[in-house]
Amino acid sequence: MAxxxxxxxxxxxxxxxxxxxxxxxxxxxxxYMGHTKIIRLRxxxxxxxxxxxxxxxxxxxxDEIKKGDNTQVYIETIERVRGRLGRAYQHDRExxxxxxxxxxxxxxxxxxxLNGYKTNLIKxxxxxxxxxxGDFFYARGDLQAAFKSYVRTRDYCTTSKHIINMCLNVILxxxxxxxxxxxxxxxxxxxxxxxxxDPVIQGKLKCAxxxxxxxxxxxxxAARKFVDVNFELGTQYKKVIAPQDVALYGALCALAxxxxxxxKSKVIDNISFRNFLELVPDIRELINDFYAxxxxxxxxYLQKLKPDLLLDVHLFDHVDTLYEQIRHKALIQYTTPFISxxxxxxxASFKTNVAGLEKELAALIMENxxxxxxxxxxxxLYARHAxxxxxxxxxxxxxxxxxxxxxxxxxxxxxxxxxxxxVKPKKGQ
Amino acid sequence: MxxxxxxxxxxxxxxxxxxxxxxxxxxxxxxxxxxxxxGADKLNVALSHLDPSRYSLAWLFxxxxxxxxxxxxxxxxxxxxxxxxxKACHQDQIRIAVEKFNSVCxxxxxxxLVLNQPARGVxxxxxxxxxxxxxxxxxxPQHADFxxxxxxxxxxxAGLPVLAExxxxxxxxxxxxxxxxxxxxxxxxxxxxxxxxxxxKALELLxxxxxxxxxxxxxxxLEAYKKFVVVHLLVDGQLPTFQKYTPTIxxxxxxxxxxxxxxxxxxxxxxxxGDLKKCIQTxxxxxxxxTNLGLVKQLIPSxxxxxxxxxxxxxxxxxxxxxxxxxxxxxxxxxELHVLRMIEEGEIFAEINQKDGMVSFREDPEEYNSVExxxxxxxxxxxxIKLAKKVAAIDEQVSTDxxxxxxxxLKERHSxxxxxxxxxxxxxxxxxxxx
Numbered sequence: 001m002a003x004x005x006x007x008x009x010x011x012x013x014x015x016x017x018x019x020x021x022x023x024x025x026x027x028x029x030x031x032y033m034g035h036t037k038i039i040r041l042r043x044x045x046x047x048x049x050x051x052x053x054x055x056x057x058x059x060x061x062x063d064e065i066k067k068g069d070n071t072q073v074y075i076e077t078i079e080r081v082r083g084r085l086g087r088a089y090q091h092d093r094e095x096x097x098x099x100x101x102x103x104x105x106x107x108x109x110x111x112x113x114l115n116g117y118k119t120n121l122i123k124x125x126x127x128x129x130x131x132x133x134g135d136f137f138y139a140r141g142d143l144q145a146a147f148k149s150y151v152r153t154r155d156y157c158t159t160s161k162h163i164i165n166m167c168l169n170v171i172l173x174x175x176x177x178x179x180x181x182x183x184x185x186x187x188x189x190x191x192x193x194x195x196x197x198d199p200v201i202q203g204k205l206k207c208a209x210x211x212x213x214x215x216x217x218x219x220x221x222a223a224r225k226f227v228d229v230n231f232e233l234g235t236q237y238k239k240v241i242a243p244q245d246v247a248l249y250g251a252l253c254a255l256a257x258x259x260x261x262x263x264k265s266k267v268i269d270n271i272s273f274r275n276f277l278e279l280v281p282d283i284r285e286l287i288n289d290f291y292a293x294x295x296x297x298x299x300x301y302l303q304k305l306k307p308d309l310l311l312d313v314h315l316f317d318h319v320d321t322l323y324e325q326i327r328h329k330a331l332i333q334y335t336t337p338f339i340s341x342x343x344x345x346x347x348a349s350f351k352t353n354v355a356g357l358e359k360e361l362a363a364l365i366m367e368n369x370x371x372x373x374x375x376x377x378x379x380x381l382y383a384r385h386a387x388x389x390x391x392x393x394x395x396x397x398x399x400x401x402x403x404x405x406x407x408x409x410x411x412x413x414x415x416x417x418x419x420x421x422x423v424k425p426k427k428g429q
Numbered sequence: 430m431x432x433x434x435x436x437x438x439x440x441x442x443x444x445x446x447x448x449x450x451x452x453x454x455x456x457x458x459x460x461x462x463x464x465x466x467x468g469a470d471k472l473n474v475a476l477s478h479l480d481p482s483r484y485s486l487a488w489l490f491x492x493x494x495x496x497x498x499x500x501x502x503x504x505x506x507x508x509x510x511x512x513x514x515x516k517a518c519h520q521d522q523i524r525i526a527v528e529k530f531n532s533v534c535x536x537x538x539x540x541x542l543v544l545n546q547p548a549r550g551v552x553x554x555x556x557x558x559x560x561x562x563x564x565x566x567x568x569x570p571q572h573a574d575f576x577x578x579x580x581x582x583x584x585x586x587a588g589l590p591v592l593a594e595x596x597x598x599x600x601x602x603x604x605x606x607x608x609x610x611x612x613x614x615x616x617x618x619x620x621x622x623x624x625x626x627x628x629x630k631a632l633e634l635l636x637x638x639x640x641x642x643x644x645x646x647x648x649x650x651l652e653a654y655k656k657f658v659v660v661h662l663l664v665d666g667q668l669p670t671f672q673k674y675t676p677t678i679x680x681x682x683x684x685x686x687x688x689x690x691x692x693x694x695x696x697x698x699x700x701x702x703g704d705l706k707k708c709i710q711t712x713x714x715x716x717x718x719x720t721n722l723g724l725v726k727q728l729i730p731s732x733x734x735x736x737x738x739x740x741x742x743x744x745x746x747x748x749x750x751x752x753x754x755x756x757x758x759x760x761x762x763x764x765e766l767h768v769l770r771m772i773e774e775g776e777i778f779a780e781i782n783q784k785d786g787m788v789s790f791r792e793d794p795e796e797y798n799s800v801e802x803x804x805x806x807x808x809x810x811x812x813x814i815k816l817a818k819k820v821a822a823i824d825e826q827v828s829t830d831x832x833x834x835x836x837x838x839l840k841e842r843h844s845x846x847x848x849x850x851x852x853x854x855x856x857x858x859x860x861x862x863x864x
Binding site (some may be wrong): 365366373382387389400409411413421422424425 | 609611641742744745787793
């Protein structure tokens with residue numbers, strides 16, 4: 001697999017030579033903070049097949065959880081460890097009790113304060129009160145309650161900055177809840193707010209919108225959002241997404257959905273996005289290979305990346321679809337410029353055998369994605385140019401026949417109605 | 430009450446002006462009971478003295494008065510008499526006694542069925558249709574019976590001329606037709622076309638039965654739908670959708686009552702012959718009871734064909750072995766047979782090279798530049814123009830229709846209600862359209 005290519009290793013963890021997933025978890029998690037770090041670690045622990053790595057992930061997750069207030073997640077994670085991490089990671093009842101007690105007190109205090117503000121009708125204080133309550137619930141992992149509190153601040157927003165803040169909070173919670181409809185809605189709301197000029201905030205919104213499109217399998221829209229993210233965002237959206245992810249998600253979606261011209265103008269020549277790509281050299285090479293039609297190398301990179309991608313919390317259930325689409329794109333792109341293609345050579349470029357390639361091409365032709373026909377005897381693919389004239393004749397005859405048939409049916413029906421020819425139940429029934 | 434002789438002499442004394450015919454009809458109608466009581470022999474004797482073309486009306490009443498004609502021993506004579514009468518009878522006279530005419534034709538159909546000689550009724554009923562129809566666009570109750578006999582006697586060709594005359598008018602006043610006759614016409618007509626393998630035409634007729642206005646589901650509609658589904662698969666390869674004006678209740682009940690056929694469509698859509706065969710096997714008894722098994726079995730070769738046709742879109746050349754594999758045929762030999770047959774029937778354009786077992790597919794050689802094609806196009810356009818004229822005529826007729834205008838004006842008045850020019854609107858409403 002792509003052995004002749006320079007083995008570029010970036011800050012993103014890469015697969016080891018034996019092909020299995022071998023994450024450098026430290027490097028990986030250092031890109032994230034807050035909830036997403038925990039979520040991603042727990043996700044990796046759940047998905048990976050290697051028990052050493054599972055335990056490592058769980059250990060790091062526990063370390064992270066202990067920094068916060070979410071006792072629920074702590075208990076769940078401890079249960080998953082089942083004592084495999086030794087004495088240091090036993091169920092810490094004391095910590096849980098203290099945290100719960102503190103939390104109860106804090107909640108009581110916050111609610112009391114909020115009620116006080118409400119009786120005094122000070123808008124700004126009420127907003128702050130709800131916000132604090134939202135932050136509290138979010139930290140405790142009660143996402144529904146956090147969502148409600150954040151949404152309530154909306155009535156007390158006085159400046160556009162407040163509104164954007166509210167939207168960002170709601171988006172954060174909604175992503176974690178997996179409610180991507182809300183994400184899209186609030187991204188729109190934030191974007192429509194005046195004075196929304198901060199490139200970092202715009203970047204955050206685009207990332208969130210991109211994620212929502214990705215979840216809805218609208219890869220083209222997702223790609224558009226990701227490649228538009230300004231590099232100034234940097235690591236400032238660590239709570240949700242790392243800059244490496246922007247490159248990864250954007251590139252894969254773009255490969256799967258953009259045409260050649262768009263790929264060039266929106267991805268390869270996009271200065272801002274190129275900065276993101278520099279963070280993940282494998283992906284950069286992959287895109288350049290694809291554009292330069294070096295499909296074997298390109299598919300090699302994809303194969304190499306796959307185990308890692310399957311451990312990504314947002315990407316894992318889209319990997320197969322995206323890969324399939326990228327492969328189809330590559331096949332289509334390969335055949336477009338030629339009148340005839342030698343299948344033997346094509347198979348070599350795609351690292352597959354002729355019989356398999358023939359089946360793939362046949363499927364694409366039947367779906368009308370490639371206009372060509374296969375000469376299976378000589379193993380050559382011939383481009384096929386639709387005869388416009390014949391097609392128009394065929395279509396005209398078809399439309400004419402349909403029109404006559406439908407009109408006649410309607411005339412008959414009108415007559416049936418006119419004479420009240422209705423099938424009625426028998427009398428007495 | 431007058432005797433048979435008196436009645437006949439009185440009727441014979443009348444001429445065939447409309448007034449006299451009306452008198453004759455009243456007299457005959459009053460004598461109905463007496464006629465029914467007279468024995469068949471007496472009536473037959475009377476009939477032999479009457480000229481059926483001059484006294485068609487009297488003939489009709491006397492024929493219908495005969496009792497028990499459907500018994501096997503009497504049926505033969507009755508059929509002969511009807512056949513002669515239908516050939517000779519006078520249009521104007523039978524049209525004023527539509528009910529009697531329909532009843533006689535109905536008995537005729539029963540008689541040929543009793544004798545199990547459906548072919549004997551085909552020609553007489555065709556004549557009957559012609560005699561009763563005010564125009565060739567009218568549907569008569571005899572249409573359905575005629576087509577039934579055509580189907581039973583399997584001389585489908587005989588049905589085509591009647592089916593070729595398209596029906597646009599159902600007028601119960603003129604032909605005594607009922608909704609059931611319409612459904613049967615569509616159903617049997619569909620069967621005739623299926624028999625002739627003219628599936629598209631069959632779809633049209635069966636489709637009429639399905640989308641016909643209804644408040645309940647009729648068994649005829651259900652049977653028509655079952656056939657419709659199978660034929661649609663043969664033509665189009667997928668399950669049909671309903672015309673949007675199909676009554677909702679019919680749609681719902683049809684779907685829930687024809688599951689084995691829906692399964693068939695889903696199996697067909699997988700393009701796997703194995704799945705299809707399995708589905709047919711599972712539901713074989715259902716199809717058999719519905720007498721659709723033969724039709725359903727046609728789906729298997731049709732799926733082979735469809736799959737091979739798909740290959741022609743994809744390949745320029747393909748070995749017989751690969752074809753056999755791709756469409757689930759047993760081996761190259763069988764594939765060759767299928768391909769050969771399709772070439773012969775003009776369904777694909779290809780050549781078989783037996784030396785290396787290769788098939789080369791060609792494009793459709795039709796270039797749309799032959800004289801025949803021009804003629805066909807011309808014929809299509811003429812048909813279209815004719816149809817457009819018909820639509821225009823009907824549009825005109827509707828826009829001068831009293832009931833329609835009344836309704837439109839009413840609506841207008843409602844929309845203007847409360848406005849200042851209400852007065853003008855209401856005035857206009859009472860202006861009668863001038864004819």
